[in-house]
Amino acid sequence: MTTTATTPFTYAKSLEAFDRARRVIPAGIPGHQGPTEGCYIPRDAFPLFSSRAEGTRFWDLDGNEYLDYMCGYGPNVLGYGDPVVDEAARRQAALEDVVTIPSTVMVDLAELLVDTVASADWAFFAKNGGDTTTLAVMTARAATMRKKVVFVKGYYHGVAPWTQKLDYPGVLEEDIAHNLSVPWNDLGALEALLREHRGEVAAFISTPYMHGNFVDNELPAPGYWEGVRRLCDEHGVVLIMDDVRAGWRLDLAGSDHHYGIEADLLCFCKAIGNGYNLAALTGRESLRETVASLTYTGSYWMSAVPFAASIATITRLKELDAPAMFRSLGTELTSGLVEAASGHGLTLVASGEPALFYLRLADDDSLMLHQRWVAECVRRGVWFTSHHNHFLNAALTRGDIRRTIEIADEAFGIVAAG
Amino acid sequence: MLTETDPAVLARVNMHAVLGALTVLAERAPEAAPLLARVDRPTVLRLRVPGVPAHSLRFCEDGVEAGERGGERVVTLMLRSPAHLNAMVDGDAQPFPVAGLGGLRFLTQVFAPLADLLGRYLKPSEADLEDPAFRGISALLTLHVAIAAVAQVANEDRSGRLSASLIPDGQIGVEVGEDIDLRLHARASTLTFDATPASSPARAVLAFRDLDVAGDVLAGRASALSCIGDGSMAMRGFIPMIDNVSRILDRVGCYLGD
Numbered sequence: 001m002t003t004t005a006t007t008p009f010t011y012a013k014s015l016e017a018f019d020r021a022r023r024v025i026p027a028g029i030p031g032h033q034g035p036t037e038g039c040y041i042p043r044d045a046f047p048l049f050s051s052r053a054e055g056t057r058f059w060d061l062d063g064n065e066y067l068d069y070m071c072g073y074g075p076n077v078l079g080y081g082d083p084v085v086d087e088a089a090r091r092q093a094a095l096e097d098v099v100t101i102p103s104t105v106m107v108d109l110a111e112l113l114v115d116t117v118a119s120a121d122w123a124f125f126a127k128n129g130g131d132t133t134t135l136a137v138m139t140a141r142a143a144t145m146r147k148k149v150v151f152v153k154g155y156y157h158g159v160a161p162w163t164q165k166l167d168y169p170g171v172l173e174e175d176i177a178h179n180l181s182v183p184w185n186d187l188g189a190l191e192a193l194l195r196e197h198r199g200e201v202a203a204f205i206s207t208p209y210m211h212g213n214f215v216d217n218e219l220p221a222p223g224y225w226e227g228v229r230r231l232c233d234e235h236g237v238v239l240i241m242d243d244v245r246a247g248w249r250l251d252l253a254g255s256d257h258h259y260g261i262e263a264d265l266l267c268f269c270k271a272i273g274n275g276y277n278l279a280a281l282t283g284r285e286s287l288r289e290t291v292a293s294l295t296y297t298g299s300y301w302m303s304a305v306p307f308a309a310s311i312a313t314i315t316r317l318k319e320l321d322a323p324a325m326f327r328s329l330g331t332e333l334t335s336g337l338v339e340a341a342s343g344h345g346l347t348l349v350a351s352g353e354p355a356l357f358y359l360r361l362a363d364d365d366s367l368m369l370h371q372r373w374v375a376e377c378v379r380r381g382v383w384f385t386s387h388h389n390h391f392l393n394a395a396l397t398r399g400d401i402r403r404t405i406e407i408a409d410e411a412f413g414i415v416a417a418g
Numbered sequence: 419m420l421t422e423t424d425p426a427v428l429a430r431v432n433m434h435a436v437l438g439a440l441t442v443l444a445e446r447a448p449e450a451a452p453l454l455a456r457v458d459r460p461t462v463l464r465l466r467v468p469g470v471p472a473h474s475l476r477f478c479e480d481g482v483e484a485g486e487r488g489g490e491r492v493v494t495l496m497l498r499s500p501a502h503l504n505a506m507v508d509g510d511a512q513p514f515p516v517a518g519l520g521g522l523r524f525l526t527q528v529f530a531p532l533a534d535l536l537g538r539y540l541k542p543s544e545a546d547l548e549d550p551a552f553r554g555i556s557a558l559l560t561l562h563v564a565i566a567a568v569a570q571v572a573n574e575d576r577s578g579r580l581s582a583s584l585i586p587d588g589q590i591g592v593e594v595g596e597d598i599d600l601r602l603h604a605r606a607s608t609l610t611f612d613a614t615p616a617s618s619p620a621r622a623v624l625a626f627r628d629l630d631v632a633g634d635v636l637a638g639r640a641s642a643l644s645c646i647g648d649g650s651m652a653m654r655g656f657i658p659m660i661d662n663v664s665r666i667l668d669r670v671g672c673y674l675g676d
């Protein structure tokens with residue numbers, strides 16, 4: 001492969017802005033979009049603030065351009081600033097957004113979700129993924145009058161106290177007293193746990209496949225989801241699928257549909273509005289009245305602009321058959337990366353669904369080699385991350401993929417040279 | 419987050435991490451040598467606390483080490499309970515010594531002033547911290563205490579054990595500047611602190627730019643998040659190891675904080 005050598009980026013303006021941020025914001029940039037949770041390793045290989053985004057690219061404060069494979073950690077599904085979505089949002093904004101009573105555009109979107117998502121008989125809207133996972137668990141508890149929730153080890157369902165652990169600050173033992181867990185893909189363990197706690201388990205909550213951090217992502221084994229469905233039915237347990245991350249990228253009818261079952265509750269966020277702020281819980285008829293009975297609402301939950309943006313997003317995803325496109329682009333990209341790595345004597349493992357591929361250089365178990373490779377990619381304009389699955393968007397072209405593989409190849413060369 | 423601490427865990431932290439730091443104090447603090455010069459013959463200090471495995475420290479003119487070699491004078495400190503040991507380490511209670519005359523002299527002439535000296539370095543005054551040499555030793559001792567305490571809390575405390583259960587096997591390096599590389603060894607969800615020089619690469623590393631940063635973070639004067647943000651601290655390698663060690667470090671703060 002012929003590679004044009006690139007000049008590593010520098011980030012003076014980002015650093016200056018971060019100094020300002022640290023004075024007025026705890027940790028400067030708290031959470032997953034900051035240097036600590038974002039695992040910026042080494043810290044000086046990464047910019048801290050963006051200034052502009054378009055399509056599959058964003059630019060940092062110093063003007064460096066990135067091909068972005070994190071897509072804002074998921075929301076960017078059609079391309080930043082998609083003209084069709086933005087136009088729909090502008091039209092709605094010219095009419096109204098946050099008003100005393102809602103717009104019927106909310107009903108339009110709910111109808112579209114019920115038509116599109118196979119297991120959905122209704123939709124309830126909120127703002128963040130965590131709003132919907134919390135709502136799902138409350139619904140399951142209210143419907144079953146039971147306390148316990150079964151998780152899959154390595155889970156992430158947001159940051160509400162019930163999703164955290166005993167060793168996390170600010171979380172009480174009481175918050176997590178009813179949490180149980182089983183390993184991924186382990187029907188035997190789930191069966192044993194449900195037997196042991198017969199009549200006590202309100203819900204089983206899981207992502208459609210194991211897209212955890214720091215580990216190769218794992219797809220469901222054949223028969224796994226059918227088995228989970230059967231066990232939940234046998235034990236009267238509400239099956240919650242957390243599709244916040246994978247939703248709209250694997251199957252527009254829902255990731256439960258993709259893997260051949262119907263969940264009782266399905267949590268959506270991220271890609272639902274191409275960056276316009278929205279989340280939705282969809283569910284089966286049998287849970288409609290329970291959800292209606294809960295006290296659960298928020299100041300911005302019925303804002304109209306995101307509903308309009310979401311309708312445009314989902315309509316566009318259907319027109320493009322985006323899941324098929326992501327599968328094909330993701331496969332092309334990851335096989336190109338794996339091949340480029342092997343050209344330098346390195347073993348790159350790509351796992352999970354191609355639309356949300358996870359990467360790991362398997363040549364050392366500390367991931368230090370992998371972290372160096374990711375850092376060399378980032379400072380040359382390809383935004384990968386060392387610890388999290390990636391995301392594709394529909395603005396990505398085959399030309400972008402070729403350029404990505406060129407830069408990745410250069411980075412592999414640097415890492416292989418020691 | 420557990421809001422309560424366990425006196426038996428604190429007793430282990432005090433025995434192994436706080437009093438364990440006498441070994442480093444003996445090596446590093448200039449004031450320690452004249453005190454150790456008073457040791458007329460190798461002396462072992464045995465700490466006996468109901469419900470906590472006994473632990474010994476061996477003192478001789480050249481220094482302090484954990485354990486016994488055999489043939490030393492033995493001084494035993496009997497404590498009624500873990501809480502009694504903890505009160506003794508805080509200077510709020512007296513142990514029941516079992517010792518001959520020479521042993522009693524060792525306690526008053528050597529052990530008590532060394533323990534006071536350790537306290538001065540671990541809880542330094544503003545004035546003491548102005549002296550760069552003092553500050554460096556103070557930070558180094560704080561680091562040793564904190565990392566040794568991580569191992570105790572990881573193995574004995576309920577919250578610590580949960581964090582440790584998520585740490586895969588391998589070595590975790592705690593680096594300070596170019597020269598200090600302390601190791602925690604993780605094996606089957608158990609951590610051991612190894613103060614001997616590192617001989618193989620760590621699987622994950624938590625690095626402090628210098629002893630000042632380490633001292634500030636470990637004493638709670640600066641936040642680890644801010645320091646990673648400004649580059650004065652860094653992490654690399656298998657980050658879940660670091661993430662869980664820092665959760666244990668937070669828990670150590672519950673035991674050792676004021």
Ligand SMILES: Cc1ncc(COP(=O)(O)O)c(C=O)c1O
Pocket residue numbers: 127128129130131133156157158159207242243244245269270
């Ligand atoms: C699987 C999963 N569930 C829930 C959430 C929480 O979503 P949010 O951050 O929008 O609250 C996330 C976010 O990354 C997620 O990936």
